[in-house]
Amino acid sequence: MNMFSNSQYKQLYGLIGYPLGHSFSQDYFNEKFAAERIDARYINFEIPTIEQVRTIVTENRNLAGFNVTIPYKEQIFSYLDEVDDEARAIGAVNVVKVERGANGAVRLVGYNSDYSAFGDSIAPMIKSNVHQAALVLGTGGASKAVAHALRRMGIEVVKVSRTKSGDGIITYDDLTPEVMVEHKIVVNATPVGMYPRVDACPPIPYETLTRQHICYDLLYNPDETLFMRRAAAQGATVKNGLEMLLLQAFMSWKIWRTY
DSSP, X not given: OOTTOOOSSSEEEEEEESSOOSOHHHHHHHHHHHHTTOSEEEEEEEOSSGGGHXXXXXXXXXEEEEEEOTTOTTGGGGGOSEEOHHHHHHTOOOEEEEEEOTTSOEEEEEEOOHHHHHHHHHGGGOOTTTOOEEEEXXXXXXXXXXXXXXXXXXXXXXXXXXXXXXXXXXXGGGXXXXXXXXXXXXXXXXXXXXXXXXXXXOOOOGGGOOTTXXXXXXXXXXXXXXXXXXXXXXXXXXXXXXXXXXXXXXXXXXXXXXX
C-alpha cells in the first residue's frame, strides 16, 4: 500500500504541512467523527515538498478535503483549480475542498477560514477607542489572514519582519517606544515560541507594553507561550490561538460539507 493511501474509511480528511507535530485538528475531527458516528478519518500528511500533494489526492480517492498549514498556505495556489474570492484577496489558502466528478475528474477548490476565525476570536477584546492600529509579526500566510481580518475591522496594520522585504513592512529594530504606544494590538503570526522551542519569543520591546495592549499569539502549543508570559507581566491582555483554531476547524467542516 502506498504510504499516503488510506482507503479503509468512506471519507478521508487531513492536514498537509511540514513539519507536523501534534495536531489539534487531527484530534478534533477524529473525536467528532467518533462521537457522531461518521465513517471518516482525519490524518496528518507530513510532506517535505508541496509537489507531493498530487500523490495524496491521487492515492486517496476517498479524500474529500484537507487543511493547509506552514509552509504551504501560499504554495498551494499552483495546485488549485479554483480559489475563493476572499482567499485570493488574502493571498493564502488553508482549506481545500476536493470535488470528484462521476467521470473521475478531480477539482481542488481553495478557501481561507483563518481570517474569519481570527476576527471572531479577537473581536470581543477590542475597544474601538483604544485599539486602532496593530503590529502583525510575520509575513507568511497566517499573517496575511490576520492582517485581512484586522483591516476589515477598520484597524490599521503594520507587518513586522526580521528583514525589510516590502512596502508596509518594518523590522524589529524599528519598534521604538513610540511605535509600540501607537499600536495597541500585537499579533504573533510566526512559529517562534512553538513547541519544542518554548524558550523563544519574538524580539519585541516587551517593556513598552501596557495594560491597554492586546497581545495575541496564534500558537496554541504550549498554551502559554513566552511571548504571552512576557506581555502579561507588563499588564497586557493575552490570548493564544486555540479558540481561533477551533473556529477555523468548524468553518473547514462547513466548507467541506456545504459549499
